[in-house]
Amino acid sequence: MKPFQILLVEDNEGDVEMTLRAFKTAEPPCSLTVAHDGVHALEILRPEQGGTPDSKVHPPQLILLDINMPRMDGKELLEVVKSDARLRHIPVVMFTSSESPNDIRECYERHASCYVVKPFNGKKYAQALHEVVNFWSTTSRLPN
Amino acid sequence: MAESRLAFPPCAGPVLDRPKILLVDDRWENLLATEKVLRPLEADIFKAASGNEALSLVLRHAFAIVLLDVQMPDMDGFETALLMQEHESMAGVPIIFVTALSKEEKYASKAAEIGAVDYIFKPINPDILKSKVKVYLDLHVQRAQIMRLNATLSQSNEELERFAYICSHDMQEPVRMMNAFAGLLAESAEDRLDDDSRRYLSFILDNARRMQKMIGDILTFSRIGREEITLETVDCEEILSEILSEFDDTIRKTQAEVTYSRLPCLETSSTLVRILFQNLIGNALKFQDGDHPPVIAIAAEQRGKFWRFAVKDNGIGIDDSFRTRIFTIFQRLHRKENYPGTGIGLSTCRKFVQLCGGDIDFTSVPGQGSTFHFTLPA
Numbered sequence: 001m002k003p004f005q006i007l008l009v010e011d012n013e014g015d016v017e018m019t020l021r022a023f024k025t026a027e028p029p030c031s032l033t034v035a036h037d038g039v040h041a042l043e044i045l046r047p048e049q050g051g052t053p054d055s056k057v058h059p060p061q062l063i064l065l066d067i068n069m070p071r072m073d074g075k076e077l078l079e080v081v082k083s084d085a086r087l088r089h090i091p092v093v094m095f096t097s098s099e100s101p102n103d104i105r106e107c108y109e110r111h112a113s114c115y116v117v118k119p120f121n122g123k124k125y126a127q128a129l130h131e132v133v134n135f136w137s138t139t140s141r142l143p144n
Numbered sequence: 145m146a147e148s149r150l151a152f153p154p155c156a157g158p159v160l161d162r163p164k165i166l167l168v169d170d171r172w173e174n175l176l177a178t179e180k181v182l183r184p185l186e187a188d189i190f191k192a193a194s195g196n197e198a199l200s201l202v203l204r205h206a207f208a209i210v211l212l213d214v215q216m217p218d219m220d221g222f223e224t225a226l227l228m229q230e231h232e233s234m235a236g237v238p239i240i241f242v243t244a245l246s247k248e249e250k251y252a253s254k255a256a257e258i259g260a261v262d263y264i265f266k267p268i269n270p271d272i273l274k275s276k277v278k279v280y281l282d283l284h285v286q287r288a289q290i291m292r293l294n295a296t297l298s299q300s301n302e303e304l305e306r307f308a309y310i311c312s313h314d315m316q317e318p319v320r321m322m323n324a325f326a327g328l329l330a331e332s333a334e335d336r337l338d339d340d341s342r343r344y345l346s347f348i349l350d351n352a353r354r355m356q357k358m359i360g361d362i363l364t365f366s367r368i369g370r371e372e373i374t375l376e377t378v379d380c381e382e383i384l385s386e387i388l389s390e391f392d393d394t395i396r397k398t399q400a401e402v403t404y405s406r407l408p409c410l411e412t413s414s415t416l417v418r419i420l421f422q423n424l425i426g427n428a429l430k431f432q433d434g435d436h437p438p439v440i441a442i443a444a445e446q447r448g449k450f451w452r453f454a455v456k457d458n459g460i461g462i463d464d465s466f467r468t469r470i471f472t473i474f475q476r477l478h479r480k481e482n483y484p485g486t487g488i489g490l491s492t493c494r495k496f497v498q499l500c501g502g503d504i505d506f507t508s509v510p511g512q513g514s515t516f517h518f519t520l521p522a
Contacts, residue, residue: 012317012321014321014324014325015317015321018324021328068314068317097316097317097320098313098316099363100313100367101367101371102371118320120320120323120324120353120356121323121324121327122323122324122327122328123327125324
C-alpha cells in the first residue's frame with residue numbers, strides 16, 4: 001500500500017523531530033515532507049510555478065499546519081490553499097500551541113478541516129497525531 | 145515574531161497648549177478693557193462681539209473659560225450659553241456671566257440653571273476679575289494634566305497587558321519542547337543514567353510542568369477583557385456539578401464532603417462561573433491541614449439585584465492582614481512545597497467577576513476555615 005502523503009508545515013525543529021518520531025510508528029505508514037514556513041510550503045504545493053519540486057508528494061493528501069511561522073504564517077497559507085482551485089480539496093489540519101479562541105475561530109472561518117492543540121505531554125502528542133492521520137487516511141474517504 | 149505584534153506608539157501626549165479664554169460682549173470697548181486686565185495671565189484671549197460670533201469660535205477652539213455678557217442685542221448671553229453647551233468641546237467648560245443688570249436673585253438662579261459657574265457685575269473690578277479667572281485657569285490646567293496622565297497610564301496598562309499576553313502565548317512552545325525532550329531523554333536513557341542524573345531530569349520535568357501551568361494561568365488572566373464576554377443563560381448548578389466531577393479524584397482521595405443547595409440560572413458568562421467554582425473549590429480542597437477531611441458547602445441567595453454565592457470550607461483559613469494581598473496577581477501566602485499554585489487564580493476571579501458587574505470577598509477564622517462570597521447580577 002502506498003504510504004499516506006503528508007505535508008508538515010512547521011518552523012520549529014523540535015516539533016518536526018517530535019512529529020517524525022510519532023510517524024515512525026504510525027499506521028498506516030506515512031510519508032512526511034517538511035516545509036519550514038508558508039512560502040516554502042507553497043513552493044512544494046505549486047511546483048509548476050517555478051518552485052523546487054523537492055517532494056514526492058504532489059499534491060499531499062493532508063496538510064498539517066502550524067500557525068506561528070516566519071514569512072507566511074499558517075492562517076495566511078490556509079487562506080491561499082483554500083482559494084486555490086487545485087489545492088482546496090486537501091484537508092488542512094491546524095496543529096499549533098495556541099489555545100486562543102480567536103485563533104480557533106479564525107482558522108475555521110478560513111475553512112480549516114480541524115484544529116488540534118499540540119498536547120503538552122510527549123506521549124499524548126504522538127497519540128494526537130496518530131488519531132488525526134488515522135481518521136483522515138482510514139475513517140474518511142478522500143478524493144482519488 | 146513577538147516584536148512585530150507589539151506596537152509601541154509614542155508615549156507622551158501632545159505638550160499642553162496655552163489655555164484659551166473667550167470674551168463675549170457686544171461693546172468693543174468692554175472687550176478691550178477686559179482683555180487688558182487678563183493679558184498678564186498665561187492664556188490666549190479670543191474676542192467675540194456677538195453670540196453668533198462666539199458660537200463660530202466655539203466650533204473651532206477648545207476654550208478653558210468663557211466670559212459672557214448677558215445683555216446683547218439679537219442673541220442674549222443666556223441664549224448663547226445654551227447653544228454653546230450643545231457643542232461637545234464645551235463640556236465642563238466654566239461660563240462666567242458678566243452683567244450690568246441689577247443683582248436680582250432671578251438672574252443669578254437663571255444663570256445657575258444654565259450651568260454658569262459664576263458671575264461678575266459691571267462695573268468690573270479688575271482685581272476681582274483677574275483673580276477669579278485665574279482660579280478657573282488653574283483648574284483647567286490641572287484637569288488637562290490629569291487627563292493626560294490618565295491617558296498615558298491607560299496606554300501603558302494596555303501595553304503591559306498585551307505584553308503579558310504575547311509573552312505567555314509565545315512561551316508555550318519552548319516550554320512544551322523542554323518538557324517533551326526531557327521526557328524523551330528520561331525514557332530512552334533511563335538505564336544509562338545514575339540516580340543524580342535521573343533526579344536532575346525530574347527537576348527539569350517538574351519545573352517545565354509548573355511553568356506550563358503558570359503560562360496557562362497568565363494567559364487566562366490576560367484574556368479577560370481582551371476577548372468579548374458572551375452573556376447567556378447559565379445554569380450555575382449544572383456548571384458546579386461539572387466542576388465537582390473534575391475534582392472527583394481529589395475529593396475521593398481526601399474523603400472530602402461536598403454539599404450544595406439549589407443554585408440559580410443567571411444571565412451571565414459561563415466561563416466566569418466555571419473559573420469561579422474551579423478556583424474556589426480547588427482552593428477549598430487544597431488549603432487544608434490534612435488532619436481531617438475537607439468539608440465544603442456551596443450556597444446562593446438572592447439579595448436585591450444580586451445573587452450572593454458562598455463557598456465555605458473547614459480549611460486552614462486566612463489571616464485578615466492578607467485581605468488585599470490574596471486577590472493580587474502572583475501573590476502567594478505559602479511556600480510552593482506546602483501548597484502548590486501560581487498565585488493567579490483569585491486575581492483572575494476578581495478581575496472577571498468585577499468586569500461582569502459583581503464582586504468577590506471572603507470571611508475567615510484562621511484555623512477553622514474560610515467562606516468566599518461572590519456576587520453576580522440577578
